[in-house]
Amino acid sequence: MSSPPRAYLLTPAGRGALATIRVEGSRAGDVVRMGFQPAQARIADPLESGRVYFGHWPLEHGREEVVVCRRDRDAVEIHCHGGPAAARSLLEWLSRHGCRIASWSDWIAARSPDAICVEALIELARAPTERVAAILLDQAAGALSREVRAALDALGRGDGATAMDTIVRLVFRQHVGLHLTSPFRVVLAGRPNVGKSSLTNALAGYERAIVFDQPGTTRDVVTALVALDGWPVELSDTAGLRAADGGMEGDAAGDIEQQGIERARKQIESADLVLLLCDASQPWTAADAELLREIPDPLVVHTKCDLPPSPAADRPSGIATSAVTRQGLADLERAIVARLVRDAPSPCDAVPFLRRHVEALNLAHRHIAAGRIDAARAALERIFHPDKSP
Ligand SMILES: Nc1nc2c(ncn2[C@@H]2O[C@H](COP(=O)(O)OP(=O)(O)OP(=O)(O)O)[C@@H](O)[C@H]2O)c(=O)[nH]1
Ligand SMILES: [Mg+2]
Known part of the structure; x- marks a missing residue:
């Protein structure tokens, strides 16, 4: 049996012009067809891929005006009014009709290669300036992950000195990095x-x-x-x-x-x-x-x-x-x-931006200095998998 569709509220809490709910899974289209009533009654399929349909969705408080768009075979986006009540009612309807409700950060996590990229995208949503956003975007695109992997590869080759250099360079950038998430x-x-x-x-x-x-x-x-x-x-x-x-x-x-x-x-x-x-x-x-x-x-x-x-x-x-x-x-x-800011990062530079990144890098540094290469690798690996117990 196929797993239940997941519904994610992708827009932030609070008032906005529109809220976007994304329904994903092999049965996403079926669930949306149950609720969505296209305004043009003669439409054969209101979920033709890549087209946008206006219509209504009967909810407890009344009919909600929505715009629906199939994004790909297993994903449909529903755009409703931006106030929290409309999105909440729609999510409740989707939950009653078999969807599993998840958060926007879960949605990001499901399509990011590792924890650093997830964290960068989450922080990006809160970035107070364009400069901060640009640096976080580089990390979301893998700048920090690449450097940590380079240090891991160096350790794998038995090249502790190169790994150490990389780690020292990264730790130095904490002076800027930690201020991307707090001023x-x-x-x-x-x-x-x-x-x-x-x-x-x-x-x-x-x-x-x-x-x-x-x-x-x-x-x-x-x-x-x-x-x-x-x-x-x-x-x-x-x-x-x-x-x-x-x-x-x-x-x-x-x-x-x-x-x-x-x-x-x-x-x-x-x-x-x-x-x-x-x-x-x-x-x-x-x-x-x-x-x-x-x-x-x-x-x-x-x-x-x-x-x-x-x-x-x-x-x-x-x-x-x-x-x-x-x-x-x-x-x-x-x-x-x-x-x-003594040394501003250049575009695409790797920058650790959370305290846990810096702590893991410092720990790996101490392990390498003491010749504990396996422990250093484990510390670096944990940057990608923070939930794994040490
Ligand atoms: N001409 C001139 N007056 C200034 C300037 N800056 C502040 N003042 C005046 O100096 C007085 C004190 O200014 P504040 O900004 O309240 O000084 P403060 O250091 O915050 O004072 P406290 O909170 O009491 O410690 C006010 O009358 C201001 O108008 C300035 O650049 N030029
Ligand atoms: Mg004063």
């Missing part, structure tokens, strides 16, 4: 009132954070997702950093500000890059110098460069910006990208 995190830090929120807004292109002329305005961490040269970056605007006794008197507002400062410090610790903002229209202070010492490897940004500068011999070099005139913002964006 780089850039924190804007500095003393109160230096213009952190204003610069956040200027980089984001909209009024994300409150700007005010009194120090101590920002308390919580305010984030904004931006794309810099196609790289996804989460900006975190933070509370101005000052000593515990430097803020408002020991009242509730002062306590809240202190909590904000603690949050700012946590953000700084875990950031991919910290921008240390200093007000170029004000003297360079001991507090600025203290922050420069304290924050590891910050990118120094001088703010408010549209105002008359306050000369200071000991002011460190940095990027001059103005949130008002937008002077220096393009330079700042370039400098941020240069610090975050």
Whole structure:
């Protein structure tokens, strides 16, 4: 007996103009014929291959308008209204008529050569920028799989050195790869009132954070997702950093500000890059110098460069910006990208983009270094078959 047809909802959850359901299996056409009523009554076969038919599908809530198209012998696509209710009712109907309902990721998995390609296609659906999508598309087309196989082949020939080279090259690319699936995190830090929120807004292109002329305005961490040269970056605007006794008197507002400062410090610790903002229209202070010492490897940004500068011999070099005139913002964006992305992949380069890829590569590296070639091969094989127990 043939297996039951499978029905996949291929379009994402939420509202859209259309939803697409794909029915697959040797009995796909039979099931669709049971429900679909073509608008033109005299059609001999409403599922002639490659043609598109408009009609109705009687469902519990009423007749749903649909477009049906046979894609090949064992696959039919049904397009209905894009709201979740229409697709759900149609899937329920298909389930009642013998179809097995599966997800779009199952559909991808059924036609991809290995787990890496499946994962790349799933992440591709969430890609926030074209640049990210292009790199993921390369991985979906097999770039990472090819390199991992090359390392496996080298191990098969007893050539540990070549395998090691390949693995090291791949692991290095994690710095970019892991940020294809979660953004780089850039924190804007500095003393109160230096213009952190204003610069956040200027980089984001909209009024994300409150700007005010009194120090101590920002308390919580305010984030904004931006794309810099196609790289996804989460900006975190933070509370101005000052000593515990430097803020408002020991009242509730002062306590809240202190909590904000603690949050700012946590953000700084875990950031991919910290921008240390200093007000170029004000003297360079001991507090600025203290922050420069304290924050590891910050990118120094001088703010408010549209105002008359306050000369200071000991002011460190940095990027001059103005949130008002937008002077220096393009330079700042370039400098941020240069610090975050040290080696952008070329087209078709292999890039590990999930933590599990990197962990498996690191494990294989350790095994090769210790002469455990079989264990190294098993670690690499598991990249293709993550469900297999070690
Ligand atoms: N002229 C000029 N004024 C600016 C610029 N950036 C910020 N300001 C002003 O500086 C003041 C403080 O700006 P904010 O962006 O709120 O500063 P902040 O660092 O976020 O302040 P806190 O949240 O209190 O730490 C506001 O009055 C802004 O209008 C700039 O580039 N040029
Ligand atoms: Mg602020």
